[in-house]
Amino acid sequence: MHKLYVAANVPEAYIVLNMLARAGIEARVLNEHAAGGMGELPFTHTYPEVWIDEDADRKLAARILADYQQRPPATGSVRCRQCNAENPGDFEICWQCGGAVSG
Ligand SMILES: [Zn+2]
Known part of the structure; x- marks a missing residue:
């Protein structure tokens, strides 16, 4: 570790x-x-x-x-389809639930 x-x-x-x-x-x-x-x-x-x-x-x-x-920081944000958490715009996997992020 x-x-x-x-x-x-x-x-x-x-x-x-x-x-x-x-x-x-x-x-x-x-x-x-x-x-x-x-x-x-x-x-x-x-x-x-x-x-x-x-x-x-x-x-x-x-x-x-x-x-x-x-x-540069990602522009905008996307919401997770499963838990509705806000994710940075270049995310593919939700930081909160691990589900697919719509984008
Ligand atoms: Zn999620």
Whole structure:
């Protein structure tokens, strides 16, 4: 287990998680429930963290993270067909329920 990234909020953590998953890297989001829901102010100073399972993936994961941090933020948002959660416009998988996002 290796801590790759501390995200500002849960959807951001899942953007990174999605990108890692597409590259075949096993990863997980920790602390996602500590930071409060989307649009709420966090009531603790705990932010969601993205951890990768295999230390061997660190190099590739760091490169993916760098790509993510360089690209402009996604414009607009889409709502999940299953749970109606708001997702960033370039999401394919809902950060909340894992269902397909309409777009
Ligand atoms: Zn959903």
